[in-house]
Amino acid sequence: MKIAVLLKKVPDLVEDLEVDASGKELDTDDIKFKLNEYDDHALEEAILLKESGAVDEVVAMAVDGEDVDKMLFTAIAKGADKAVKLTDGNPADSHQLGKAFSNVLESANYDLVFTGVQSVDDRDGQLGPILASYLHVPCVSVVSGVALSGETAVVHKEYSGGMMAEFEVDLPAVLGIQAAKQAPRYAPVSKIRQVQEIAAIEEVSMGDLGSGAGSSVASMAPPEKGVGAKILDDVEALMDVLKDKGAL
Amino acid sequence: MGDILVITEHLKGEFQDITFEMVGRAKEMADSSGGQCVAVTFGSMNEKAGELGAADSVISVGGSDDFNPESYAAAVQSVVSAKSPSLVMVGSTSMGMDIANAVATVLDIPTISYCTDINTSSSGFSCTSSMYGGKMNAVTNVDGSAVTMILAGAFNADAGRISGSPTVEDFSADFGAGKIRFKQLIEPEAGDVDITQSEILVAVGRGIGSKDDIELAEELAEVLDADMACSRPLVDAGWMPRARQVGKSGMKVKPKVYIALGISGAPEHIEGMKSSSTIIAINSDKNAPIFDVAHYGMTEDLFDVVEELVEELE
Numbered sequence: 272m273k274i275a276v277l278l279k280k281v282p283d284l285v286e287d288l289e290v291d292a293s294g295k296e297l298d299t300d301d302i303k304f305k306l307n308e309y310d311d312h313a314l315e316e317a318i319l320l321k322e323s324g325a326v327d328e329v330v331a332m333a334v335d336g337e338d339v340d341k342m343l344f345t346a347i348a349k350g351a352d353k354a355v356k357l358t359d360g361n362p363a364d365s366h367q368l369g370k371a372f373s374n375v376l377e378s379a380n381y382d383l384v385f386t387g388v389q390s391v392d393d394r395d396g397q398l399g400p401i402l403a404s405y406l407h408v409p410c411v412s413v414v415s416g417v418a419l420s421g422e423t424a425v426v427h428k429e430y431s432g433g434m435m436a437e438f439e440v441d442l443p444a445v446l447g448i449q450a451a452k453q454a455p456r457y458a459p460v461s462k463i464r465q466v467q468e469i470a471a472i473e474e475v476s477m478g479d480l481g482s483g484a485g486s487s488v489a490s491m492a493p494p495e496k497g498v499g500a501k502i503l504d505d506v507e508a509l510m511d512v513l514k515d516k517g518a519l
Numbered sequence: 520m521g522d523i524l525v526i527t528e529h530l531k532g533e534f535q536d537i538t539f540e541m542v543g544r545a546k547e548m549a550d551s552s553g554g555q556c557v558a559v560t561f562g563s564m565n566e567k568a569g570e571l572g573a574a575d576s577v578i579s580v581g582g583s584d585d586f587n588p589e590s591y592a593a594a595v596q597s598v599v600s601a602k603s604p605s606l607v608m609v610g611s612t613s614m615g616m617d618i619a620n621a622v623a624t625v626l627d628i629p630t631i632s633y634c635t636d637i638n639t640s641s642s643g644f645s646c647t648s649s650m651y652g653g654k655m656n657a658v659t660n661v662d663g664s665a666v667t668m669i670l671a672g673a674f675n676a677d678a679g680r681i682s683g684s685p686t687v688e689d690f691s692a693d694f695g696a697g698k699i700r701f702k703q704l705i706e707p708e709a710g711d712v713d714i715t716q717s718e719i720l721v722a723v724g725r726g727i728g729s730k731d732d733i734e735l736a737e738e739l740a741e742v743l744d745a746d747m748a749c750s751r752p753l754v755d756a757g758w759m760p761r762a763r764q765v766g767k768s769g770m771k772v773k774p775k776v777y778i779a780l781g782i783s784g785a786p787e788h789i790e791g792m793k794s795s796s797t798i799i800a801i802n803s804d805k806n807a808p809i810f811d812v813a814h815y816g817m818t819e820d821l822f823d824v825v826e827e828l829v830e831e832l833e
Binding site for chain 2: 282284285287288290295297308312366369388389391392393394395396397399400401403404405408409410411412413425427428429430431432433434435436437438439440441444447449450451453454484485486487488489490491492493494496499500501502503506509510512513516517518519
C-alpha cells in the first residue's frame with residue numbers, strides 16, 4: 272500500500288497582504304510562504320497510517336520552487352519514506368497543478384493520493400477533486416479519518432454542525448484531508464539537517480500543464496471596510512460595553 | 520443569459536439554508552437577465568419541491584437520499600450536459616466541493632470558489648471570491664458557462680424560502696460506477712456544554728499562541744459566567760474539544776455576547792458566529808477580517824487586555 276501526499280506552499284496570512292501593480296494578484300515579493308496547513312494534516316494522516324502498519328510507503332510530492340527542498344526534507348524527517356519534486360514548469364492554478372500531479376501519478380502505482388482539503392489561494396477549485404477527475408478515480412473531500420482494509424478505504428467526511436458521514440471508497444482514490452487523527456507533528460531542526468545530508472529528492476518532469484482554470488482574475492482588492500467595529504481605547508470602555516450588553 | 524441551475528443541498532430530509540440562499544439569489548439574477556432559476560433535487564426531496572417556490576422549476580434526479588460524492592456529482596454532470604445552463608450554483612460546502620469540482624473539470628468549464636457575491640454583467644456574470652482567509656477579494660468575469668461555489672451566508676435565505684408549486688421534471692440521471700458507497704451518518708459526540716445555547720461565549724483562536732495560554736481566557740469566561748468556544752485550528756491542534764468549535768464544520772452560535780480572542784475571522788469561522796447579537800473582537804492585527812463583522816474591537820495585545828479585564832472584574 273502506497274500513499275502520495277501532495278504538498279504546497281501558500282502565503283502566510285500573518286503577513287500584511289498587498290495587491291501587486293497589475294491589480295490582479297497578490298504581491299508576493301516580501302511575504303513569507305509556509306506549508307498549507309491542510310497539507311500538513313494530510314502528511315500526518317499518511318504517516319499515522321504507515322505507523323499503524325496499514326501502509327508500506329509514504330511519498331511526499333511538491334512542485335519545485337523556493338524552499339521546496341527544505342519542505343520535502345522536513346516531510347522525510349517527519350516520517351515520509353521518499354520525496355519527489357516536479358520540475359520544468361510553473362503551474363499557475365489548481366487546474367494546472369492537477370495536471371502536473373496527474374501526469375506524474377497516472378503511470379505510478381499509488382493506492383491513495385492525499386491532498387489538503389483546500390488552500391487559501393485556490394480560487395479555481397480544490398486540487399483533490401480536480402486531480403481525481405483527471406486521474407478518473409473516486410475522490411472524497413473534507414476527510415478527517417481514514418482506515419484501510421484490503422482494496423478499500425473507509426473514510427469520515429465532515430458535514431456542518433459536527434455531523435459526519437462514513438463512506439467506503441474503492442482504491443485507488445484521492446482524498447482531500449481536512450484534519451489528521453492527531454495534530455501534525457514537528458520535526459526537530461537537527462533531524463531535518465540530518466535528513467538533508469543523507470536523503471535525496473527524486474526529480475520528475477511535470478509534463479504538459481494544459482490550458483488551466485479557464486477563468487482569470489479581473490481585479491483583486493482587500494474587502495471594503497464596512498462600518499466595521501467601533502474601536503475601544505481601553506479596558507474601561509470594554510467594561511462599559513459588557514455592562515451595556517448584559518454580560519456583566 | 521440562459522438558465523441558472525441551483526444544486527440544492529439537504530441533510531436528514533431538510534433543505535439546508537445554503538439551498539434557499541442560492542435559490543433566492545439565482546431567482547433575482549434570472550429575473551433581471553431573462554433566464555430561469557432551476558433547482559436540482561436528489562432522492563425523495565422532490566416531495567418538498569413546494570419549499571422551493573422561488574425557483575421557476577425543479578429537476579428531480581432521484582437516487583439515494585444520502586449524499587454520495589460520486590453519484591451526486593455524476594447526476595449533476597448529466598443534468599448540466601443535457602440542459603447547458605449559463606451558470607451552475609453549488610454550495611461552498613463539504614458536499615458542494617465534491618460536486619462542483621468534479622462536474623466542472625469533467626465538462627471542462629471553469630470553477631469559481633468561495634463566492635460572496637455574484638451579479639449578471641453585459642457579457643455574462645461577475646463573481647467575487649473571498650481568498651486568503653478573507654483578506655482579499657478577487658473578482659472573476661465569466662462570459663461562458665461556469666460552476667460557482669457560493670459561501671454560506673453570502674445571500675439572504677429568506678429571499679429563497681418561499682413556498683409555491685414549481686413544475687417538477689423527473690430526470691433520468693447517471694449515477695456513476697459505484698466506487699464510493701455511503702455507509703452511515705455519524706452524529707456529533709455530545710460535549711459537556713451545548714454552546715449553541717450559551718448566552719455569552721469567550722472564543723479563542725490561533726492568536727492565543729499556546730495551549731497553556733487558554734487558561735487566561737478560561738479565567739475570563741469564569742468571571743463572566745460565559746462558556747468557552749474556539750476556532751477550528753485549536754481543535755485540530757488538540758487544544759480544545761470538538762464540541763466547542765464554532766464555524767463551518769462546527770457549531771452555529773448566536774449568543775448575546777461573543778468575545779473573540781485572537782481570532783482572525785476567516786470566512787469559515789464567521790459563518791458560525793456572525794448572528795451573535797454583540798461581537799467583541801480583541802486582536803493585535805488591525806487588518807484582521809474579524810473587525811469587519813465585530814461590533815466592537817480592541818487592537819491591543821489580547822493578553823494585556825484580558826489580564827486587566829479579569830483583574831477589574833474580580
